Amino acid sequence: MVLLGSTGSIGVNALLIAKRFGITVEALVAGKNIALLNEQIKEHQPKYVAISDVKDRPLVNHPNVFVGKEGILELLQKTQSFLVVNALVGFAGLAPSIEALRLGKRLALANKESLVVAGHLLDTSHITPIDSEHFGLWYLLGKRPVRGMTITASGGAFRDTPLNELAQKSFQDALKHPNWSMGAKITIDSATMTNKLFELLEAKWLFGVDKLDAIIEPKSLIHAFVDFQDGSTTAHLAAADMKLPIAFALLGEVEEPILPSIDLASIGSFSFQKIEPARYPIWEIKDDVLAHPTRGVVINAANEVGITKFFNQEITILELAERTIKAYRHFEDAIPKTLDEVFEIDREVRRYCLSF
Numbered sequence: 001m002v003l004l005g006s007t008g009s010i011g012v013n014a015l016l017i018a019k020r021f022g023i024t025v026e027a028l029v030a031g032k033n034i035a036l037l038n039e040q041i042k043e044h045q046p047k048y049v050a051i052s053d054v055k056d057r058p059l060v061n062h063p064n065v066f067v068g069k070e071g072i073l074e075l076l077q078k079t080q081s082f083l084v085v086n087a088l089v090g091f092a093g094l095a096p097s098i099e100a101l102r103l104g105k106r107l108a109l110a111n112k113e114s115l116v117v118a119g120h121l122l123d124t125s126h127i128t129p130i131d132s133e134h135f136g137l138w139y140l141l142g143k144r145p146v147r148g149m150t151i152t153a154s155g156g157a158f159r160d161t162p163l164n165e166l167a168q169k170s171f172q173d174a175l176k177h178p179n180w181s182m183g184a185k186i187t188i189d190s191a192t193m194t195n196k197l198f199e200l201l202e203a204k205w206l207f208g209v210d211k212l213d214a215i216i217e218p219k220s221l222i223h224a225f226v227d228f229q230d231g232s233t234t235a236h237l238a239a240a241d242m243k244l245p246i247a248f249a250l251l252g253e254v255e256e257p258i259l260p261s262i263d264l265a266s267i268g269s270f271s272f273q274k275i276e277p278a279r280y281p282i283w284e285i286k287d288d289v290l291a292h293p294t295r296g297v298v299i300n301a302a303n304e305v306g307i308t309k310f311f312n313q314e315i316t317i318l319e320l321a322e323r324t325i326k327a328y329r330h331f332e333d334a335i336p337k338t339l340d341e342v343f344e345i346d347r348e349v350r351r352y353c354l355s356f
């Protein structure tokens with residue numbers, strides 16, 4: 001396989017699964033964590049490697065090192081592997097997703113931003129999602145007609161924070177996810193509930209279902225529900241550990257134990273809460289976004305600019321969502337019909353969001 005984002009949270013777990021099941025790693029792509037990349041090179045002996053910064057090239061213990069955005073695409077063109085795991089973070093993952101699909105490869109996709117910004121322009125029949133909720137939905141689906149789907153949210157770092165304290169919370173505070181250990185960007189998106197908005201779009205493009213919603217399940221043990229036409233609802237439960245969705249994405253089908261079973265008696269109870277816009281202002285636009293799913297590129301670009309501003313302490317976490325909503329309303333007519341337009345709108349929205 002080819003692994004993009006090998007030094008990240010998903011990347012490291014993907015390599016654990018690859019090692020356990022003897023999957024050959026043909027190529028590794030990382031960003032700035034060269035120390036970890038070198039360890040991975042030593043263990044997995046990839047044929048090709050790519051990194052983000054040319055200055056780091058002399059530090060990489062490998063003869064075939066590609067560099068930068070173009071480098072990732074060149075690396076993909078060299079590889080023979082059928083499976084590409086895209087665990088890059090943010091909009092930077094889109095071009096590699098497009099290239100992997102263009103080359104006829106199967107795309108195991110953790111980089112949900114690819115689907116958020118361009119889901120209507122990608123061939124999802126060649127994509128296997130690596131996202132716990134979408135894995136859960138896929139696991140539940142059978143032959144019976146579906147009425148709707150619901151995914152769960154943990155509520156993020158500020159689920160129980162008094163509302164009047166939210167504006168004082170820092171980037172570091174937002175990184176304290178209650179249940180999952182993940183990269184920084186998705187953990188911030190969990191705290192603002194933007195991750196769940198993205199996941200509704202992801203579900204829309206992957207499963208073609210229109211009736212979609214999300215609900216808070218504070219333990220992150222139930223990941224998804226499917227409502228069938230007959231009135232039945234089924235739920236997917238599993239421990240909060242990405243190795244299970246990753247194992248299925250890498251292997252297709254899995255019969256060996258990956259995680260211990262859920263122990264219902266020790267869990268005792270489950271509870272559910274509505275997602276309230278007072279705590280998660282991004283939820284105000286949820287219905288509108290689902291009615292206009294091709295506008296995900298605007299939300300994503302505004303959110304990425306906002307996260308950097310939040311990190312730089314220029315804005316609060318509440319302002320992060322407010323700015324995304326402002327951009328979403330400003331770019332009402334920005335509906336990309338081609339992949340080139342996705343890149344163009346992304347640039348335009350970033351320019352706009354940097355201007356205020």
Ligand SMILES: NC(=O)C1=CN([C@@H]2O[C@H](COP(=O)(O)OP(=O)(O)OC[C@H]3O[C@@H](n4cnc5c(N)ncnc54)[C@H](OP(=O)(O)O)[C@@H]3O)[C@@H](O)[C@H]2O)C=CC1
Pocket residue numbers: 004005006007008009010011029030031032033034051052087088089090092110111112113130131132180181182183184185186242
């Ligand atoms: N973590 C999770 O449990 C889940 C994650 N996802 C999605 O998966 C994706 C990855 O998430 P996660 O693993 O948490 O993120 P991390 O931040 O932990 O990892 C991101 C990876 O991408 C690499 N990277 C970042 N920028 C570049 C670049 N310009 N060029 C090359 N490599 C780059 C990083 O390299 P380096 O660290 O070396 O700089 C790292 O290997 C995201 O889209 C996220 O939404 C979805 C569901 C669950």
Ligand SMILES: CC(=O)[C@@H](O)[C@H](O)COP(=O)(O)O
Pocket residue numbers: 131132133152153154155156180186189190191195196242
């Ligand atoms: C592990 C995973 O799939 C994440 O997307 C997770 O769902 C994030 O947690 P939240 O439920 O807090 O968004």
Ligand SMILES: [Mn+2]
Pocket residue numbers: 131132133199
């Ligand atoms: Mn998820």
